[in-house]
Amino acid sequence: MADSDVEAVRLKELVGELGGANRRRRQDAAHEIARLAKKDVDQLFDYAGDIIDGLDRPEAQTRWELLDALSEMARVDPGCVEEAFGGAEASLFDEDSSIARLAAFRFLTSYGATSGKRSDQVWKILEEAIQCYHGDPEYRDMLGCLLEMAKGTISDQTAQVMRSRVDFDARHGRGYIKAFSAEIVEAIDNRLLGAG
Numbered sequence: 001m002a003d004s005d006v007e008a009v010r011l012k013e014l015v016g017e018l019g020g021a022n023r024r025r026r027q028d029a030a031h032e033i034a035r036l037a038k039k040d041v042d043q044l045f046d047y048a049g050d051i052i053d054g055l056d057r058p059e060a061q062t063r064w065e066l067l068d069a070l071s072e073m074a075r076v077d078p079g080c081v082e083e084a085f086g087g088a089e090a091s092l093f094d095e096d097s098s099i100a101r102l103a104a105f106r107f108l109t110s111y112g113a114t115s116g117k118r119s120d121q122v123w124k125i126l127e128e129a130i131q132c133y134h135g136d137p138e139y140r141d142m143l144g145c146l147l148e149m150a151k152g153t154i155s156d157q158t159a160q161v162m163r164s165r166v167d168f169d170a171r172h173g174r175g176y177i178k179a180f181s182a183e184i185v186e187a188i189d190n191r192l193l194g195a196g
Contacts, residue, residue, distance in 0.1 A: 004132070007043070012034065014046045018054040026057055030065035037069035041076055045067060048080045053088025060097035067091060067103035071110040078114040085111075085121070092129050102138040104127055109145040113152025123158045127165055130159040135177070143180035150187040 013100035017029035023140065033051065037044055044051065051073075053068045067088060074079045084107065091097075092104035105126065126146070133139050142169075143166075150162060169181035 011043060013051075015050045018050055018057070018066075026054070027059060027065070030054060030062040030069075033098060034065040034068040039123040041069075041072045044073055045077060045080055048073065049083070050185070051086060052081065052084045055084060055091065055161070059101040060091075060094060063087070063091050063094075064097065064100045064103035067100070067107045071103070071107045074107060074111040074114065076146045077116060078111050080110065081107075082118075089125055092125065093132070096135065098138045100133050101129070101133065102141050105138075106140045106145045109149040112158070113149040113154060113167030117152055119149070119152070119154035119158035123161060127161070140176050140180070143177070143184070147180060147184050148188060150184045150191070154191075156192065159188045159191060 011033075014032050017025045018033075020026060033044065050068055051066050055063050057063060067084075070081050070084050070088075083140070088107045088111075090102045090104075091100045094100040094104075108122045108126055111180040112119040112126070126149075128147075130142070133142060145161065146166070150159070154162075166181040166184045169177050170185045171194075172179055
């Protein structure tokens with residue numbers, strides 16, 4: 001059996017574990033799927049529905065690992081992962097897991113960065129998260145994700161409201177909040193000037 005055939009069989013087994021009753025096996029499978037997404041995301045698209053379904057699992061680790069995989073998938077084929085929006089929204093407001101919140105934020109910004117329509121779709125929920133988690137430990141990484149989204153293919157409307165949301169921190173904030181916010185404002189200004 002060729003290496004690619006072995007990998008395909010292994011991936012099918014991992015995806016099967018996502019629906020299993022054993023929490024630890026679901027977590028291990030999700031971790032391996034996230035690792036595979038960084039290595040070769042194309043092999044995951046046939047299993048997009050199963051990966052999205054995994055966002056309904058109760059344990060945070062399974063969800064954050066799958067959201068990491070879905071973030072990689074969104075960069076390549078966002079239409080294939082649009083059904084993950086509901087599961088990502090639930091994880092974005094997970095009161096017990098900052099890692100799940102960050103993974104959901106990353107997925108939504110990756111998805112939103114792919115088109116104007118998608119950026120408009122995700123912005124309101126991202127803006128709510130920005131307000132909720134401003135200054136929390138994961139907020140630094142959230143700002144990094146937001147910067148990547150600002151550099152993506154977003155609508156002028158989303159660009160303007162995003163700029164408005166971070167402008168105060170860009171001018172009056174401190175530390176990393178000020179630095180990232182200023183970078184986001186600069187990226188949006190460059191984008192809007194380039195479009196005009």
